[in-house]
Each structure stands twice: as C-alpha cells, then as structure tokens.
Amino acid sequence: MSQLSTSPQVGPATEPAPPEPRSHPRVVGAFVLVGALLVVIMLVHLTQGTSSVGARDLLHLITGGDDEAARVLVAARIPRLLAGLAVGIALGFAGAALQSLARNPLAAPDTLAINAGAHLAIVVVAASGIALPVLSSGALAFCGGLLAAGLVMALSAGGQAATTRLILAGSATALALNSLTMLLLLLFEQATIGLFAWGNGSLVQTDLTAFTQLAPVIGIAAVLLVALGHRLDILALGDDTATVLGLNVRRTRLVVTLLAVLLAAAAVTLAGPVAFVGLCAPVIVRLLGRAVPGVHRHRILLPMSGLVGVVIVLGSDVLLRVVLGGHAGVEVPAGVVTTLFGAALMVWLARRHRDAGPTRQPPGAHAAVRSRSFHLSVVTVCAVVTVGAVVLGMLAGDTWVLLGDIVNWIQGRTGPAYTFVLEQRWPRVAAALLAGAALAVAGTIVQAVCRNPLAEPGILGITAGAGIGAVSLLTFVPLAGVAAISGAAALGAVVAFALVYGIARSGGLSSDRLVLIGFAVWQGGTAVITFIIVTSDPWNTAKALTWLSGSTYGRTGPQVLPVLIALLLSIPAVIAVRRELDLLSLDDDTPRVLGVRLERTRLIALGVAALLTSTAVSAVGVIGFVGLVAPHAARALVGGRHGRVLPVAILLGAALVSIADTLGRAVIAPAQIPAGLVTAMIGTPYFVWLLWRSRNTTTGPR
Template sequence: MSQLSAPVRSGSATQPTPTGPLAPTRVVTAFVVATALLLVVTAVHLTQGTSTVGALDLLRLLTGSDDEAARVLVASRIPRMLAGLAVGVALGFAGAALQSLARNPLASPDTLAVNAGAHLAIVGVAAFGISLPALPAGGLAFCGGLVAAGLVMALATGGQAATTRLILAGSATALALNSFTMLLMLLFEQATIGLFAWGNGSLVQADLTAFTQLAPVIGIAVALLVALGHRMDVLALGDDTATVLGLDVRRTRLVVILLAVLLSAAAVTLAGPIGFVGLCAPVIVRLLGRMVPGVHRHRVLLPLSGIVGVLIVLGSDVLLRAVLGGQAGVDVPTGVVTTLFGAVLMVWLARRYRDAGPTRRPPGGHAAVRSRSFHLGVVATAAAVTVGAVVLGMLAGDTWVLLGDVVNWVQGRTGPAYTFVLDQRWPRVAAALLAGAALAVAGTTVQAVCRNPLAEPGILGITGGAGIGAVALLTFVPLAGVAAISGAAGLGALLAFALVYGLARYGGLSSDRLVLIGFGVWQGGTAVITFIIVTSDPWNTGKALTWLSGSTYGRTGPQVLPVAIALLLSIPAVVAARRELDLLSLDDDTPRVLGVRLERTRLLALGAAALLTSTAVSAVGVIGFVGLVAPHAARALVGGRHSRVLPVAVLLGAALVSLADTLGRTVIAPAQVPAGLVTAMIGTPYFVWLLWRSRGAATGPR
C-alpha cells in the first residue's frame, strides 16, 4: 500500500523513505512514457485555438508553404504552449519540494498560501497603475509568496504536526490575503479589469516576452533543486538522522523553501495562480512507487513531478478547449480545470486519511470555569455592545443621522430625505445582525461536532455550495426574486453539506477527514463560481465580487426574513441539544455510554449549521471567520458549556458583523468595503494568534 493511502501516524513522514531500492529500467521507462505523453499532449495543444488553423495546416507548415499557420503559431499558440510548459515544470518541482520538506502530502503552493501571497503582491502594484516588466513583477511576487509561506509554516510548526493543522493555517492565511486582493480589485476596478480571470490562472499570452525573461529563472531554480536531491533524500530520514549524517538541516530547508517559492512566484507572474498543480503532480508520481521502485528519490521525483505538472496544465487546457471550444481557452482560466481536478484528488486523499492531531480536541478544553454571576455579566455586556452596534449602524453611513432622527423615523415623523436614508439602511443593519448571529450558532455547533476548535462552516464546503447556487441564479436569471435567490443558496449549501458529510462518513466519521473533504469541496465550489462568472460576463465581475465578499448593499426586508426564520427554528433546537453538544465535544465513546445517538445527533447539528449558513449567505453573501471567532471568544469568556457559550456567541457574532458592515460603509464613504472583507481583516489576526498559541500542543507529545 502506498504511504499516501496508508494511515498517517504522528511524527512519521507521509511518503516512503527515499532510500529504497532503485530499479533503473523502470525509472527510465517511466520517463520515456511520461515524455511520450507530453509530446502527444503538446502536439494536440498546438492544433487547438480560435483560428481555423488545424493539424493539417501545421503539417504543411513543415514544408514552409503556409504563412498564415506560421503567424498563428508565433502570435498565439506557441506562447500559450510555452507558458503552460514553464508553469507546469515550476509548480511540479515546487510542490514536490514543499511536500518533502513538510513531510506532508497535502503541502503545496496553494495550501501554503504561496500563490495567494504572490497574487496579492502583483494585484497591489496593478491597482495603483504601475506596470512592471516580468522580472521585477516576479521579484515582487517572490517576496509576497515567501512571507505567506513563512507564516503558514511557522503556524503549522513546519507542516509536520498535523495535515489538518497545515490546511487550516494555509486556508486561513490564503483567505485573508485573497480578501485584501478582492478589496483592491473592488476599489480599483478599472485598473484591475481583467485580473479576475488571470487571478484564477490563465495561459493567455500576448507574446513571448514574459516567458523569455522568466524561463532562465525557472531553469536555474530547477537545476539547483535537482542538485540538492541527495540532501533532500537525507533530510527525509528525519532531522536527527540527517544531522548525524553531517547535513546542515536548517540551511538545506531554507534553500529548498526559497527555491520552491521562487518557482511558484515565477509561475504566478507568468500565468496567475493556477491551482493545485503543485499538489497533484507529486502525489501522482508518488503513487507510482509500487510500480517504479526508487521513484521517491528526489533526483527522480522532482523531474517526473515537473513532467506530470506540464501534463496536468496542458492537458487541462486541451480538455477545456476540446469540450467548450477554442474561445473557452481565452475566456475560462485553465486554473479552473486544474482546481476542480485537484479538489477531486484532495477528497480522494482525505477519504484515506487517518489522523488525530492536536487540533482534534474539545474546543473548550482550555476555557476557564466561570461563576454564574460572571456569566450573566458577560451576557449583559455583550448585549449592550450588540445594541450599541445596531444603533451605530443606523446612525453611520455616507449620510450621518442623529439619534433623534432615528426616533422620529420610528414614529413616522421624518422628512423625505431622512426617511429614504433610514428606509434603505435598516435592512442592511438587520441583515448584518441576523447573519452574524446565524454564523455564530453554526460555528459553535460545527466546532462541537467536529471537536476541532479551528473549524468553521465555510471550510466545510457549505458557503461554497451556497455561493454556487446564488451566483448561478444571479447570472442566469438576473430578475430572480428574493425567495428564489435564498432558495438557490439554501439548496446549494444543503447539497454541498450532504456531499461532504456523505464522503466523510467513509470508515467512520472523522473530524480531520471532514475538514479536509470540506476544504476540497470548498475549493471546487470556488472554481465553479469562477467558471460561471467568466463565461457569463467576464468584464463585469464587480457584482459577483461584491456578493462573494459578503456585502449588505441593496438588501431589502424580505431578504432578511429567511435568516430570521432559520434562527427561530434552529436556536431552540440547538439550545435543547446543549447537553449532547457538551458530550460530543469530548469524544465518541462518552456520548454512546450515556445513551446519545451519536450519528443522528451529529446529522441534526450539522444540518442546523447548514441551514443557518445557507440563509446567512443568501442574505449577505459569503462572510468568513465569524463562525470561528465568535465561539472562541465566547468560550474564552464564559467557559466551555454550551448553555453559556451559545447566547454569548450569538451576541458577539451579531455585533461583529454589524460593526464590520458599519465600518465598511463609513471609512471610505461613498465607496464601500464589503463586510466580509472587514471580518476577514479582523478575524485573521485572531486566527493567527490562536494557531500560534497552540503551537506547543502541536509539537508536544500526542
């Protein structure tokens, strides 16, 4: 059995030790087969495009008799093919190096947020109207990717403590960086026009300039990684063993990280962040270990991963244009296809995953025991803060009003101007308030059921499914009513939840597996949303970006109603199940001993979370971190009992989203920052602190 599909034990590497026997004949055969496939895919790739030049025209070009075919090749197809070749090699090598370094099969430029950091750096420059050549842009992307990777690796204790921890640290960091990127794209929409599609990985090239500047950088980095192959083999034996054998572990790690980030940054500069190639290529090569002994040696693994990376990139591009036509290669980013492929592979890996890492512990395990009077004081304070947030939300905006104006408006005695302002404002305040409360309750139940203090509804794929439903309806039925949008978002969320839950039940429900599968479904959902946007209206992404960033703009009273109904239905049920949630957060055995029907309780709790999340998404769009921050803050204040956590979490979640919405529509008025981006900016530092605080548990004995 491949180690990738075997149970992962704490402290062990997640790939076979690269010191096994080498079968030269089989290794050579593997390279020959991979190279032959590469030549076939490349030849097919050159025959596709928007022009009428086909395979026969290209054959006639060999005799020098077709000038039109030559022009098409030089102007469009060869630059696109070479870009795919360079990106595939760069990401294949980078992914293999990062997985070996972290000893984690799910480490990659995506899960370590390298691509997100590089993407933010490039968009940040473009937003201010600065146009850089390929090499300076690549240097900037390298700095952004290096900072992001360093942060994630530090938070995940080098990536070796637990795969779930690595994914959570990387996804949170990437979410925060992507939030800043989306904010820049919204605020500077004209300067960043067209970057939405590029931001999902597009091979479209105007000429060979970028390739000719970045290809030497990629070539040098690839050669250096191959030269370091023997040192990486020794490093894979473990830090202690490598040190005994005379290897400078720290220097080797630093050099490999720098080279991997440099390759990722070059790929992002050339074609944008093409997702999951760095994850899929090394995994596919490692799965050949039983048929090709010695493939795990890095001087074999790295080049094969580079070839497979090219096959994934160019093969995805060929598949895209074969199914949807030549124009789809221009409109639809290749990264959408690779992300879908990577999401499927990640789900497949997660179904074979066995781990009980340090993140899998009762979420209230470190909460202090508080007295009843202290609890009541916290509830009263949280209620006062929430009321204050609502009042501030009604007063603040591009037009400020006085408290007396609000009182007169309630009594129906304001003039037309203030009446119009407050009639437009109260649905936004109500939507933020109720959505925050709904996400807080959902996050509390998800963390209890998963026994994972770092989980939240978004990473379980629920918001991705809701996003697909709502964006699809907004795109294909622009005049759809409020009820239809809410229904589509709810249906998408419930289907995504059913998919994640059903896949995670394989071999017994595991909280780690649930998170990993949910992450894969979330990424796949994001790719589908991107596909819908770029194929329907690629030059008007502001509408979808605003909704995906979580905004209360244009909300009406009927749009708030589903959230209120979901809260009225779910909160009593969750409160009634508070004892069961307390028991579920401990372990699997205690609830069974005490008569709790484990599977039914889990299903009902997660179903309530899905219902609450779907209605919140339908009302305000995708808002992250609320379901993570509010329950944690509540447990830190009042302890781990859900009878105390739930009311405080509801109030804190409502206040957080309400304040975020108010801040977003007043700081740069009349322009607005979506509430979801503000909560990401607030929630990310808290999440980073939470991960950093728990590093001791990750490095300690299990």
C-alpha cells in the same frame, strides 16, 4: 491513527526513498511514457484555438503552407504552450520540494498560501498604476510568497504539524490575503480589469516576453533543486538522522524553501495562481513508487514531478477546450480545471489517511469554568455592545444621521431625504445582525460536532455550496425573487453538506477527514463559482466579487426575512440539544454510553448548521471567520458548556458583522468595503493568534 507528517508509513506523498537499489529500466520507462504522453498533449494543444487553423493547416507549414497559419502559431499558440510548459515545471518542482521539507502530502504553493501572497503583490502593483517589467513583478511576487509561506510554516511548526493544522493555517492566511486582493480589485476596478480571471490561473499570453525572461529563472532554480536532491534524500530520514550524517538541516531547509518559493512566484507572475498543480504532481509521482522503485529519490522525483505538472496544466487546458470549445480557453482560466482535479485528489488523500493533530481536542478543553453571575455579566456586556453596534450602524454611512433623526423616523416625522436614507439603511443593519448571529450558531455546532475549535461552516464546504446556488441563480435568472435566491442557496448548501458528510462518513466519521474533505469541496466550489462568473459576464466581475466578499449593499426587508425565520426555528432546537452538543464535543464513546444516538444527532446538528449558513449567504453573500471567531471567543469568556456559549456567541457574531458592515460603509464613503472583507481582516489576526498560541502543544513525533 497514523500521523500524516511523521511516520515513514504515512503513504505515498511523504514516504522517504527506499533503501533498495533503484530499477534503472523502470525509471527510464516511466520517463519515456510520461514524455510520450506529454508530446501527444502538446501536439493536440497546438491544434486548438479560437481561429479556424487546425491540424491540417499546421502540417502544411512543413511544406510551406500559408502565412496565416504561421502567424496564428507564433502569435498565440506557441506562447500559450510554452507558458503551460513553464508553469507545470515550476509548480511540479516547487510542490515536490515543499512536500519533502514538510513531510506532509498536502504541502504545496496553494496550501502554504505562497500563491496568495504572490498574487496580492502583483495586484498591489497593478492597482497603483505602476507598470513594472516582468522580472521586477516576479521579484515582488517572490517577496509576497515568501512572507506568506514563512507565516504559515511558523504557525504549523514548519509545515510538519498535523495535516489539519497545516490546512487551517494555510487557508486562514490565504483567505486574509485574498480578501485584500479582492478589496483592491473592487476599489481599483479599471486599473485591475481582467485580473479576476487571471487570478485563477490563465495561460493566455500576448507574446513571448514574459516567458523568455522567466524561463531562465525557472530553469536555474529547477537545476539547483535537482543538485540538492541527495541532501533532500537524507533530510527525508528525519532531522536528527540527517544531522548525525553531517547535513546542515537548517541551511538545507532555507535554500530549498527559497528555491520553491521562487519557482511558485515565477509561475504566478507568468500565468497567475494555477491551483493544486504543486499538490497533485508530486503525489501522482509518488504513487508510482510500487511500480517504479527508486522514484522517491529526489533526483528522479523532482524532474518527474515537473513533467507530470506540465501534463496536468496542458492536459487541463486541452480538456477545457475539447469540452467547451476554443473560446473557452480565453474565457475560462485553466486553473479552474486544475482546482477541480486537485480537489478530487485531496478528497481521495483525506479518505485514505487519518490525522490526529493537536486541533482534535474538544473545543472547550481549555476554557475556564465561570460562575453564573460572571456569565450573566458577560451576556449583559455583549448585549450592550450588540445594541451599540446596531445604533452605530443606523447612524453611520455616506450620510450621517443623529439619534433624534432615528426617533423621528420611527415616529414617521422625518423629511424625504432622511426617510430615504434610513429606509435604505435599516435592512442592511438587520441583514448584518441576523447573518452574524446565524453564522455564529452554525460555527458553534460545527466546532462541537467536529471537536475542532478551528473549524467553521466555510471549511466544510457549506458556504461554497450556498454561494454556487445563489450565484448561479443571479447569473442565469437575473430577475429571480428573494425566495428563489434563498432556496437556491439552501439547496446548494445542502448538496455540499451531503457530499462532504457522505464522503467523510465512509469507513467511520473522522473529524479531521471531515475538515480536509470540506476544504477540498470549498476549493472546488470556489472554482465552479469562478467558472460561472467568467463564462457568463466576464467584464462585470464587480457584482460577483461583491457577492463573494459578503456585502449588505442593496438589501431589502424581504431578503432578511429567511434568516430571521431560520434563526427562530433553529435557536430553540439547538438550545434543546445543548447537552448533546456538550457530549459530542468530548469523544465518540461517552455519548453512546449515555444513550445519545451519535450519527443521528450529528446529522441533524450539521443539517441545522447548513440551513443557517445557507440563509445567511443568501442574505449577505459569503462572509468568513464569523463562525470561527464568535464561538471560540464565547468559550474563552464563559466556558465550554453550550448552554452558556450559545447566547454569547450569537451576540458576538451579530456585533462582529454589524461593526464590520458599518466600518465598510463609513471608512471610505461613498465607496464601500464589503463586510466579508472587513471580517476577514478582523478575524485573521485572531485566528493566527490561536494557531500561534497552540503551536508548541503539537504532540506526537516529528
């Protein structure tokens, strides 16, 4: 299989400039066509809005029309148009530069967590109550984006590692940063009101102040990148060749990275994180390579990517308001549409390419072989830790109780106050315990089927699908019962799983393709959830944020029951096929030779994972990293055999979510931190350590 990040034949998104002379007429024609399309979109964009001012009113301005149309044009529509113009150019240039540096078609401000880092920096300032000028906010966003990009590039070998590795490193870093952002949005709801929608990329502008200050920054950075275009052409030939030709590779990479991060940070400061524009625009331009020779040369690629970026941003805004009306432009972030478009493009890229990075090794490939007595000792210790986590969960909270109070409560001898506290607390403890166990089993299955120790149910889109189902029902049927919510979450998870599996299976199931398509569906599902929230109840984002962050708040006994039933049905079945999972985690040929019906076994196993994930999401919301950390830690402790991994993973997952929930309830009581945010902050360092430890094992040519 070809390496997306190495060979010149990897496809349109990373192909170096062809040696033949460029066709000037075709290049000029391409610029003219894109420019004409952009002019049409801009004219249509100016006619849209919440007021009744239309195209005819704007035409009358040429002959001295009424002042109302002029005020609407100057106060609202031109600022929005110029914001889209600046954001499209900035992200188009930044994406093209980052893809060229990484020689990876999926490198972008989103996948390198630049947008997440810049977003967090701005939210930190807003939560602190400090009002900073635009340029100062932009400087902080630049620092946040640069730190995030540096971490991801270090974890993914400068971005040149296998595409799956880049996506996993970027998604983990972005998830951790987004968890901190969500925490601030929840804890400082009044100070950060309106930032939830803005955090998904909104073109709404009150005036031209931000644009006039950031436009020169974007313009200068874009011009400097074009001036470095010849150096990028040489760099595309490979680091060794570029060095022989006299190029200072390290300095060029540093300068281009700084300029790309600066452009992305300026876009985030102006309009929030508009997702996937930096990924889509350069890919679309490079796809024109056959029809327009020479388009891969960076002095053409960069400005063309900027123009296509503007077409994507403004076109998405126009499409949004055409379909949903003028008010949708205020309520729904334009980034929701660009995310859906980018997710579709990413699925297309994943279907065309295969990736054989270092994460395509059996999950237990490096696990030590342990004795039976050692395994029993580990299970015993994990069981003790889990029981301790449950006891601590019952004791801790905004009201601390004693062990004697719990004993009296069990015997029915406590007073009304403690009875109320413990009656409210036990369902939360049970929900955290069972959800952690369910996610751990699901993660173990997914990692075995994908033969990828860094995969988890969330990265396959299952969590997002379950979230869509549950949030949709909570929004449109507020009085829905527990069974209905669980059913909606299960349906959403099954639909997402069927979509990911069906697309990835086309042309032969590839583990890496499964992960990449799942990531795209995950991002698209998150955009759908955002759309539902901002269109139904935009001023009550705390409820949705709490759900999306994973919380046991307000849980009742009946809400926990579906998770218990799913575990009771699934665990015996998974234990019964533990040997098949051992074979699946090796390769495709060994199970077939030994008589395992590979496709059927994969489908059933992933179906069980989808069931467990959906019930866990219906009970506690979206909790990440548990399905990644628990199975991997279990394999590190007891080896790679699933008969031993499963009980340890179940106990570790249950303990992890229980401890996270207890910490979230007790650390800043009476305020609470959702358990999903705590698990993300606990799991991210572990995940980063895994990537860092294996970063030097990357195989294949660079």
